[in-house]
Amino acid sequence: MKTVAARLLTRLYPRAWRERYGPEFEAMLEASRGGLRTAANVTLAAVRERIFPTQGGNMERDPGSFGAIVRHPSALIPMAMSFVALMLVLGAVTFYGHAHREPDEGAIAHLWQILMAGQLPVLAFFAIKWLPRAPKSTLAVLALQAGAVLAAMAPVFYFNL
Amino acid sequence: MRSTRHVVNEEKPPELGHYSDPPLLVLSSLSNGPKHGHAMIEDILGLCGTRLGPGTLYGAIARLEQQGWIEPLPAEDRRRPYRITAEGLRVLRARLATLQQFIKAGAGRLEPL
Numbered sequence: 001m002k003t004v005a006a007r008l009l010t011r012l013y014p015r016a017w018r019e020r021y022g023p024e025f026e027a028m029l030e031a032s033r034g035g036l037r038t039a040a041n042v043t044l045a046a047v048r049e050r051i052f053p054t055q056g057g058n059m060e061r062d063p064g065s066f067g068a069i070v071r072h073p074s075a076l077i078p079m080a081m082s083f084v085a086l087m088l089v090l091g092a093v094t095f096y097g098h099a100h101r102e103p104d105e106g107a108i109a110h111l112w113q114i115l116m117a118g119q120l121p122v123l124a125f126f127a128i129k130w131l132p133r134a135p136k137s138t139l140a141v142l143a144l145q146a147g148a149v150l151a152a153m154a155p156v157f158y159f160n161l
Numbered sequence: 162m163r164s165t166r167h168v169v170n171e172e173k174p175p176e177l178g179h180y181s182d183p184p185l186l187v188l189s190s191l192s193n194g195p196k197h198g199h200a201m202i203e204d205i206l207g208l209c210g211t212r213l214g215p216g217t218l219y220g221a222i223a224r225l226e227q228q229g230w231i232e233p234l235p236a237e238d239r240r241r242p243y244r245i246t247a248e249g250l251r252v253l254r255a256r257l258a259t260l261q262q263f264i265k266a267g268a269g270r271l272e273p274l
Contacts, residue, residue, distance in 0.1 A: 017223070025219055027239035028198040032215055045216025054223040
């Protein structure tokens with residue numbers, strides 16, 4: 001395979017992967033027969049590497065880093081719940097208009113309350129588990145989660161729902 | 162009209178494809194000495210007729226290295242050889258033993274036929 005093609009195909013992989021395997025992979029591609037089949041194989045493998053990155057060798061992410069901690073389910077779930085709560089409120093405002101005031105017993109109001117209250121134990125679990133291990137990154141994630149909570153609450157207060 | 166869908170050629174068995182379990186193939190290839198990527202591809206081709214694509218091979222290498230079953234050696238020019246670790250050898254033995262057991266059981270079932 002030509003050097004340019006080998007370099008282009010290697011560029012499909014994430015940077016961390018390239019830094020570890022790039023030169024040897026490129027050398028192997030140059031020595032290979034090339035062709036569409038090889039290109040398809042490398043492309044699929046690169047896509048897979050981007051979706052399910054290899055954790056290992058010197059690509060290992062610092063387990064205490066923000067990027068590693070924010071990926072934990074206990075960090076993501078509260079943010080996802082806040083996002084769904086926000087979408088519910090925005091959806092309700094879009095459909096019914098902000099003049100419409102949902103009674104407390106309304107389905108959307110109940111769902112919003114469940115989503116906001118339900119994330120509290122997850123948030124507590126996350127803080128208890130990660131604050132002692134990686135305080136700085138955990139505080140940053142908690143700030144992000146707090147931002148998500150405020151974003152979900154903002155339209156409720158803004159539209160006085 | 163008779164369907165010909167299930168008619169098989171008696172002389173030539175239907176093609177089932179090559180055996181492909183990239184991590185096991187890489188471990189097997191490295192079991193007789195360190196090799197770099199291209200040498201592994203050629204060795205595996207001779208071993209079982211499977212030609213691993215470069216992406217597939219390096220996907221397996223990265224994951225095996227992550228699991229500590231293979232380790233990199235210093236690069237020679239731009240090519241980097243890999244060798245199997247003691248843990249990798251143990252895993253390979255276990256996997257081959259399972260396969261052997263499976264082959265024995267499968268062959269046993271075919272005997273009465």
